[in-house]
Amino acid sequence: MCIVGVGLSDGPVTPDLSAVMLEAQSFRRALDDAGLEKDDIDGLASAGYGGMHEVALAEYLGLAPTWLESSSVGGSSFEFHAMHAYRAIQNGDADTIAIVYGNNQLSASGRTLGTGGGGGGRGGMALPLPMSYEFPTGLTLVGAYAMAAQRHMHEYGTKPEQLASISVQTREHAARNPNAMYRDPITVDDVMSSRLVADPLHKLDCCVISDGGCCVIMSTEERARDLGHRPVFVRGAAGGTTHHSIAAMADMTRTAAAVSGPKAFAEAGITPADVDMFAMYDSFTYTVLVVLEDLGFAPKGEGGAFVSDNGGNLRLGGALPTNTDGGGLSATHPGMRGLFLLCEATRQLRGEAGASQVPGAEIAVAHGSGGWLSTQATVVLGTEGN
Amino acid sequence: MAEAAPAGWTEVPKWLVPRPTKEDREYWEGAGRGELRIQRCLTCGRHQHYARMLCSHCGKQTLEWVTASGRGTVYSFTVIRQNGVPPFNERIPFVVATVDLDEDGARLIAPMPELAPDEARVGMRVRAAFRPAPEGLGFVDFAAE
Numbered sequence: 001m002c003i004v005g006v007g008l009s010d011g012p013v014t015p016d017l018s019a020v021m022l023e024a025q026s027f028r029r030a031l032d033d034a035g036l037e038k039d040d041i042d043g044l045a046s047a048g049y050g051g052m053h054e055v056a057l058a059e060y061l062g063l064a065p066t067w068l069e070s071s072s073v074g075g076s077s078f079e080f081h082a083m084h085a086y087r088a089i090q091n092g093d094a095d096t097i098a099i100v101y102g103n104n105q106l107s108a109s110g111r112t113l114g115t116g117g118g119g120g121g122r123g124g125m126a127l128p129l130p131m132s133y134e135f136p137t138g139l140t141l142v143g144a145y146a147m148a149a150q151r152h153m154h155e156y157g158t159k160p161e162q163l164a165s166i167s168v169q170t171r172e173h174a175a176r177n178p179n180a181m182y183r184d185p186i187t188v189d190d191v192m193s194s195r196l197v198a199d200p201l202h203k204l205d206c207c208v209i210s211d212g213g214c215c216v217i218m219s220t221e222e223r224a225r226d227l228g229h230r231p232v233f234v235r236g237a238a239g240g241t242t243h244h245s246i247a248a249m250a251d252m253t254r255t256a257a258a259v260s261g262p263k264a265f266a267e268a269g270i271t272p273a274d275v276d277m278f279a280m281y282d283s284f285t286y287t288v289l290v291v292l293e294d295l296g297f298a299p300k301g302e303g304g305a306f307v308s309d310n311g312g313n314l315r316l317g318g319a320l321p322t323n324t325d326g327g328g329l330s331a332t333h334p335g336m337r338g339l340f341l342l343c344e345a346t347r348q349l350r351g352e353a354g355a356s357q358v359p360g361a362e363i364a365v366a367h368g369s370g371g372w373l374s375t376q377a378t379v380v381l382g383t384e385g386n
Numbered sequence: 387m388a389e390a391a392p393a394g395w396t397e398v399p400k401w402l403v404p405r406p407t408k409e410d411r412e413y414w415e416g417a418g419r420g421e422l423r424i425q426r427c428l429t430c431g432r433h434q435h436y437a438r439m440l441c442s443h444c445g446k447q448t449l450e451w452v453t454a455s456g457r458g459t460v461y462s463f464t465v466i467r468q469n470g471v472p473p474f475n476e477r478i479p480f481v482v483a484t485v486d487l488d489e490d491g492a493r494l495i496a497p498m499p500e501l502a503p504d505e506a507r508v509g510m511r512v513r514a515a516f517r518p519a520p521e522g523l524g525f526v527d528f529a530a531e
Binding site: 133198 | 402404405435436461462463464465466467468469470474477480482484493494495496497503508509525
């Protein structure tokens with residue numbers, strides 16, 4: 001089970017392209033990258049819109065897939081899709097599956113995702129429980145993550161400067177990506193002096209809002225070997241949820257990644273020390289820090305030291321180069337980013353990451369986090385199969 | 387007892403008016419009376435907020451309504467400094483806290499309208515304060531004890 005094609009749409013700002021146009025553009029580019037045509041696709045996954053989106057998308061693209069997947073669990077949906085696609089191909093339920101996501105979030109909705117009342121809830125529409133209790137408090141999406149970060153600071157002495165360091169190192173990666181939204185270098189002081197959105201998170205602790213689409217095509221090992229690229233193998237995958245709303249997150253310093261990570265690593269037969277690069281859903285700096293700990297890259301409570309030690313362990317040359325495309329913090333975040341993680345990890349394992357290449361990368365981890373740290377999924381990728 | 391809320395907190399735009407459901411009318415009406423109503427499980431003895439059919443701790447369908455003491459401890463908090471939605475944009479900055487009630491198992495997120503942002507602390511003791519909503523309903527806020 002391999003990733004055989006990846007495609008990115010134009011970006012990060014595309015006022016002339018609708019969400020489905022971004023999806024179609026990235027789908028075509030992934031087909032071209034793989035050396036496939038649309039009728040090779042017999043499975044389709046997508047998420048993030050209303051019901052039956054993947055069905056409408058299949059019609060738009062002229063596909064008649066016999067395997068459909070629309071797990072819609074927030075930004076990590078696409079790691080769940082990859083996990084389910086991996087199992088489906090393993091079982092012979094599908095042969096070649098396209099996972100597609102695109103959104104003109106910035107051009108259509110502006111930058112209010114994180115501070116517009118949590119991303120929804122206006123206009124008299126019925127709020128799903130338990131949001132009917134949280135929206136009236138004035139809590140925002142950023143505020144929910146901020147509360148979790150605050151708790152981590154309280155329990156472990158994590159410093160805002162350490163969170164800021166994640167943003168600084170991610171920007172360093174973005175500087176090498178011509179399609180990144182922000183490329184000018186920043187310092188810890190820049191992050192700390194950017195305005196507080198919800199204490200302790202500053203503006204530069206938060207991901208950007210952009211436009212963009214992405215497509216990842218998965219197929220059998222046999223087909224992967226027939227196609228043009230060095231195959232990228234899925235070696236392990238696991239996911240889970242601990243809560244929906246942030247109030248129900250019993251321990252705000254520990255996510256479902258503490259379960260999904262060890263499970264996925266065990267399936268792949270690896271330990272955290274074997275991982276050459278990390279593609280992590282950096283919705284906020286804290287998301288990165290807590291999941292680094294949960295996956296075992298740093299002991300619980302020592303994520304702050306891990307990211308800032310050694311001149312920055314997330315940099316090229318650091319212990320764990322992370323978000324080498326500039327991440328959601330600086331490069332691309334069209335509402336949800338999970339699929340872009342699989343794309344960047346694939347580029348790295350193929351050795352196609354250019355100036356951002358992690359030399360000799362053989363094992364990469366893509367990890368999605370969705371909702372209010374609610375859903376987590378880990379996918380281990382490698383240049384060799386299990 | 388409903389307490390006077392600071393300026394900017396009394397207005398309740400239409401979309402914010404609570405719409406009680408079959409499950410949680412007791413909570414919203416209780417808040418209107420100045421009581422914090424939560425569920426307690428007769429099987430495991432633990433509590434929960436918000437109201438559900440089943441106990442989220444043990445899964446049994448043995449819940450009763452009780453009036454909580456209103457006392458609790460701040461598990462975490464944030465200061466909302468940016469919120470584009472009225473009326474919140476007129477209230478900023480304000481503290482929102484996650485409060486573990488003294489009643490084991492129950493946790494709420496609520497604003498602390500009267501607390502100065504630089505006085506908020508994890509671990510601080512708080513008590514419920516009630517802010518009127520239309521139709522005899524109410525919102526639960528917290529204040530420093």
